[in-house]
Amino acid sequence: MTRLWNDPQEFVDEMVEGxxxxxxxxxxxxxxxxxxxTASPEPEVSLVIGGGSGHYPAFAGLVGPGLAHGAAMGNLFASPxxxxxxxxxxxxxxGRGVLLSYGxxxxxxxxxxxxxxxxxADGIDCRTVLVTDDIFxxxxxxxxxxxxxxxxxxxxKTAGAAAAAAYDLDDVERVAILTNDRTRSMGVAFTGCTLPGADEPLFSVPEGRMAIGLGIHGEPGIDETDIPSADGLAELFVEHLLADAEIPEGVDPATARVVPILNGLGSVKTEELFVVFRSLVKRLGERGVTLVDPQVGEFCxxxxxxxxxxxxxxxxxxLERLWTAPADTPAFRRGVVPTGAGVSASDAPSAAAAAAITDLDAEGQRDDAGADVxxxxxESRQTATRxxxxxxxxxxxxxxxxAEWGRLDSVAGDGDHGIGMxxxxxxxxxxAESxxxxxAGARTLLTRAAAAWADRAGGTSGALWGVILRSLASELSDETVPSAGDIVVGAVRGRDSVMSVGGAAVGxxxxxDALVPFTEALDAAVSGGASLADAWQDAADAAERGAESTTGLVARLGRAKTHGDRAAGSPDPGAVSFAALARAVANTLKNDTEEES
Structure with missing residues (x-):
């Protein structure tokens, strides 16, 4: 149970500040x-990492000389x-390029x-290497x-060391790809985690049982077994990670050198991990594996x-040379690294970059300061007020x-949908109020609301709701009142953009599964001469039917895809939340129409 927090919505902001x-x-x-x-002695390739919060020391704890240059930090278990x-x-x-790396x-x-x-688009050479180590x-x-x-x-670590060693971007990228290809992991859990303000953990494990193959965002395990002894857990780890199919190509375990990282996920004590590691050393040694620089503790x-x-x-x-190279960060330190006294003028962002960052700040501002419109x-301002x-x-x-949407999301996902929304x-x-x-007119108001939603929510749903609202805003004007047809065009544009960006289809x-029937029903009703209020009622009905239809489906995309069978029998939280908001708007439009008549 999480105990120390003020407002759950502000937890991440306050954590980052501290x-x-x-x-x-x-x-x-x-x-x-x-x-x-700190400043690097010479300009170097920049490594930017990140993801959702809740994983300390990943990701911010790994920023410093010899490792990452920056960390983007999203809400709890949600992408920035x-x-x-x-x-x-x-x-x-x-100025030497940027490598992005994340799960x-x-x-x-x-x-x-x-x-x-x-x-x-601004000329920065930026590339990505995804981390894909979870064998389950x-x-x-x-x-x-x-x-x-x-x-x-x-x-x-290896990519950051390569950057510190003055590798160019091609070679930093190559090192990151090679390291990922040679890294394998698996995890187990005895209890789930509880987000600030939540009454229950994201998932539970029956007393005396252990989940195998869980995710780090509170996703439940793929399998379940009785809790083993420390020796039994070590044997389970070695059995799976040294299976023939998991040995990297060209590697002979009998002569291999391996870095083992035994990681605590939050509540397991380091002393317990040492007992497990004692047995790991024996079992890996029996396979001929030579251990290099073992790590035991909390890393992710x-x-x-x-x-x-x-x-x-x-x-x-x-890779051994890069892994053992010096690094100095809040949570991972070894050796002595050369550092500057702080950010120097030459090492600070360029004027163009600083201006771009300022523009980003202005787009997501949450008060009236400098809010030129x-x-x-x-007429458009009246629409904006509506x-x-x-x-x-x-x-x-x-x-x-x-809370309910979070509960639905915890069935097979990470439980953050309600908080993100x-x-x-x-x-x-x-x-919008600012x-x-x-x-502001209607177009400007909704455009700013869309940017704020995407920025503060983060994660997949934040990005997609930003797309929907931005698409609707594109069909509005700061001069004229939109027609029902304009709203339909914006909704259809939003649907198509979401499908393009997210890659999902009906089913x-x-x-x-809720958005497509919503837009189809809205388009059909307006094309048939219905008012926007009546058309929105039909569309909300269709969205609710679409959301209900997800109950029997198996997830094929997103974090829930790993646990698709577990999600069968429970509706998709994203579809449910979309349908609920569509219904709320439909009821308001209906009431407004009745009052006007």
Whole structure:
């Protein structure tokens, strides 16, 4: 049970603030995360890592000389937004290119890729290496689809050391790819983790049982067994990680050199891990494996989960040299690294990068300061006021249902859907109210609300809701009142953009299963001459039917895909939340129409 927090919605912001205050010799805060507060002796390739919070020391604890240059930090178990990632990239770039590296999760891929595209458009050479070390998340012949867990550390460490050794971007990328190819991990858990403010853990394990193959975001395990002894757990780790199909190509275990990382996931004590490691040394030695620089402790946690994972990095000469190279970060230190006294003028972001970061800050601002808005007509401002009212309704609806949506998400996912939706809706409302006070028209108000939702919510749902609202805004005007046809065009554009960006189709057990029937019904009703209020009622009905249809589906995309069978019998939380918001808006439009008549 998580005990120390103030407002659950503010937990991550307050945590980041405290982390930076405690580690000012290593990091400084930038929009979306942290970057180094120290200067490299010479310009080098920048390594930017990141993901959801709740995994300390991953990710911010690994920022410092010899390792990462910046970390983008999302909400608990939720990807940082593309705006947050872009800000950290621009703040960390020193002119020799940027390598992004993070675990292979849908939301992270969506948002980091969008950030990569944005900085590439400005001439920054930016590339990505995904971490895919979890052997239980996909079969050996589908390694590229596996998720990343504690193997993040091996990829980050060797890539960071390569950058510090003045490798160019091609070779830093090559090292990261090679390290990922030679890294394997698996995890087990005895209890699930509990997010701040939640009454129950994201999943539970029966008394006396152990989940095998769990994820680091509170995803339940793939299998379950009786809790073994420490020796039994060591045997289980070795059995799976040294299976023939998991030995990297070209490696002979009998002569191999391996870095073992025995990782505590949050509540298992280091003393317990030492008992397990004692047995691991014996069993790996029996297989002929030589251990190099063993690591026992917490390296990638899952908040307060009681569990452990074992990672093996199969070395070659280059990887061994890079793994053992000096590093100095808040949570991972070895040797002596050369550092500067702080961020120098030459090492600070360029003027263009600083301007770009300022622009990002302005786009997501949450108050009236400097909130210049384009000219607008009185009619459009009236429409903007109605939109702000609808966003207030949306925010209230989200708050009422956040706990239930989180519960649905915990069945086979990571349980953060309710929190993410609440943060996004709250931010969108604040941005809308700020724009309304500044005299914004409909298009400007909804555009700013869309940016705020995507930025504050993070994760997959945050990005997709940002796309939906931005698409609707594109069909509005700051001068005229939109027609029902304009709203339909915006909704269809949003649907198509979500399907393109997220890659989902009807039947994949996602928001799309509610969004597609919603837009089809809305289009058909308006084309048939129905008013927007009546058409929206039909569309909300269709969205609810679509959401209900996901109950019997097996997830094929997102974090739930690893546990698809477990999700059967429970509706998709993204589809359910979309349908609920569609219904709330439908009821309001109906009431407004009745009052006007």
């Amino acid at each position: 982390f930076v205050l405690a580690n000012q010799g290593y990091v400084r805060r930038v929009r979306g995360g942290v970057t180094r507060s 937004s593309s705006t947050q990632v872009e800000s950290v990239v621009r703040a960390s770039d020193r 292979n999760y849908a939301g992270d891929v969506l948002n980091f890729t969008a950030a990569q595209d944005a900085v590439r 998340s996909a079969a050996p012949d589908s390694r590229a689809t596996r998720r990343g867990i504690a193997g993040d550390l091996t990829v980050f 946690t899952s908040f307060d989960m009681a569990g452990a994972s074992l990672t093996l990095l199969w070395l070659d000469d280059e 384009p000219d607008s007509s009185a 939109i702000a009212g609808l966003l207030r309704l949306v925010s209230d609806t989200v708050s009422e249902n956040a 609440q943060r996004g809706a709250t931010a969108a409302l604040e941005a 724009a309304e006070r500044a005299g 994949d057990k996602t928001m799309i």
